[in-house]
Amino acid sequence: MEFLPLYLFAAVCLLLMLGYPVAFTLAGTALAFAAGGILGGVFDAGFLSALPGRVFGTMNNTTLIAVPLFILMGTILEKSRIAEELLGSMARVFAGLRGGLGISVVVVGMFLAASTGIVGATVVTMGLLSLPSMLRAGYSPALATGTICATGTLGQIIPPSIALVLLGDILANAYQRAQLSMNVFTPKTVSVGDLFVGALIPGLVLVAMYILYLTIYARLKPEAAPPAEGEDISLLEVMRGLLPPLLLIFLVLGSILIGAATPTEAAGFGAVGALLLALVRGQMTFDRLRDAVMDTLGVTCMVFMILIGAAVFSLVFRGFGGEELIHGFFIDMPGGVMGATLVVMLVIFLLGFILDFIEITFVVVPIVGPILLAMGVDPVWLGIMIALNLQTSFLTPPFGFALFYLRGVAPDSVPTGAIYRGVIPFILIQLMLIGALWYWPEMATWLPEKLKQ
Template sequence: MAAVDILPLVLFAAVCLVLMLGYPVAFSLAGTALIFAGVGSLAGVFDASYLEAMPNRLYGIMTNQTLIAIPLFVLMGVLLEKSKVAENLLDAMAVVFGRFKGGLGISVTLVGMLLAASTGIVGATVVTMGLLSLPTMLKRGYDPALATGSICATGTLGQIIPPSIALVLLGDVLSSAYQQAQLSMGIFSPKTVSVGDLFVGALIPGLVLVVLYIVYISVLAHLKPHLAPVASREQLLAERTQQEAVWLTLVKGLIPPLVLIIAVLGSILFGLATPTEASGVGAFGAFVLALLQKQLKRQVLIDVVRSTTHVTAMIFMILIGAALFSLVFRGFGGEELVEHWFANMPGGVIGATIVVMLVIFLLGFILDFIEITFVVVPIVAPVLLKMGLDPVWLGIMIALNLQTSFLTPPFGFALFYLRGVAPASIPTSAIYRGVAPFILLQLILLLLLAFWPELATWLPQQLNH
């Protein structure tokens, strides 16, 4: 292999190294790419005319209708975090499921699922449940590893259960990759990968993952009751005296998120609205809920707007940095190099897919999902799609794989979120031990999807017909 041929690999490795050193993602991508472009141009191995496409890339980001959904979904999630929907649900479900083995863990999983379908923001879900449910679980005698592991794992359901920011970003990246793959094959078609298809395709895998979590907690509670003890007789008697109030609280806690979920996801599923339009409905619905809960005070509203602006600005700056990185990577011949590797890989498309999934999983230990989405996916997705993979299936597989990046130590963000709110008496090693079985469950689901792609493709096909 010639020295010039390895330059794309050196660029990729350099970006990963800079990111691991803790520099901001957007400036790491753009800065490293510009340095390589400058040195390569002086050395005569890079054509600087590639950078002339950057204004068009920026204009494409600014006029992208799909990306409008990002600030609206973020706004919806932050508003719901302030409206105490999670607190009402946890209080009621903890009583309803408290009499069963592992009931408190099951209630945390179900509440996490509902929050994921309402907010789509991992950090907010993990912190909220860590503050509200972790003290109760520890007080009930739950094993710290099981308690922290279940909270971290259910908090990451917002990655795969729509509306998910990760699916919106993946939809945009895969849409560009799909069009690029078609053009390279001489196919001129307006068909793209829609975020709506990814939302619909993620529903069944997301529910299967919830079932796997619940089954694991239930089996563990039956095999090792001391890890997830049932509430004491005194506690149950006290809870029974409040049963009527509890069911009333449960209904009141369930109705708001369910109405919002139906409004957002239902409008997408039945073709009444695009994901971008549904994000507007969700943001307005979250605003109304916060208003009804009397949580929308002036300072709260200021915090919500600041938080939304901060997250949105971060994502769009990363988009700009990723666009510059992809141009420089292409200028060094990176796409041709990856395509050549995949074409000569043993096992064909199956072998290439396995390698990509393994690389994404391993990178999840050191990079977060946004970095992988904008650095790795644009490089490998066009080649895999050109080899004939279904874009919806590939998107769901990547989304599930990226979900593990929130749980894999040492840089799993869900671990950081929970570590920040967990008592000092719980060692970090207990959190790491707790998430290990849930990472395994996610890998099992990836295998199920690999053998039965219909888990992700069947529902979109039915709705499209």
């Protein structure tokens, strides 16, 4: 009985590695364990009576409405070729610089991350748009693919991010459970807006570190990142390609930061703004709009089905005493709070090889979040650390998701080994940022606290 929660968790991970659908694996495995527990007299069926309330609570959660709206905003910008025009403009701006094409990919990737917020979509889009251009310009395959993979994962940390929306909602619930179920007062709470604000400084620092690395690399190995050939571009042309999507992102994010709109309201504004922008540019047809809506519907259905499956898993895990088991393990761990946090980060990093951020957010964070918050961990810092941790995991060979996404769209002339070599420097950069954030938590907590004053 004592180790049944761990067996349940291990069984779910094994089935997911075998390729079974995530939502049905979570719910089905949990219900199978619960049925066996009821027959064996070691599980209280009353725990399952809370499931309808969980599902109804999800339906009434206005914060989660931001998920399909942000996804729709990103898919409209992608389908309407606004991202393609933006990349073309930025590539011409930096064409005369060594490493300039790589820098333009990082800048455009940052904008795509702020609009799409989904790693797979950003990596695939940037791979299709920029990889052929970088290879034609004479870039080494390792540098080109590494840059694209790294910028594609910026969607984890650059707000407004789908990952931060989901993390903010889960951590808010974890905060409430830390107070109610464990009878421990935690002085801070967290919202999606807090995570957006907290992610600004680490996200911009990471982008600056990428650009600095590309600049230094191009100077040390100019043959690997030569200047790209391109026509001169006027300031008017730059503004035409850059200003509209940039203004939309600033309006969406700025309305959240100054408290003028909730993330859900800002997401609705962003989706409508993206649609109007595409219509004004003459880039939106009925077929493209239908494709954007259908893509949004598919991703949204996946997210919410996983959320329901995770709710079943969480109830059964708690019914078997999983929270008490994990809490006792953390309390007895050497190193106290930092030791427990380090173990959680390591587990999340390893799970990032086999699970997407949605599964990890819905399955792992509800288990460990209340315990860490009850131990005094700052919720904003914890959310940003988890996002950066997953971002690094998605880049790490041989199982990083970003590597698989790029491999699927890269030409056969680019060997897989080149992709693996190319991401290593960017992994080291991300680890440096995680270390800095661990040592200086104020990187994530200072701005949210400042804005609340």
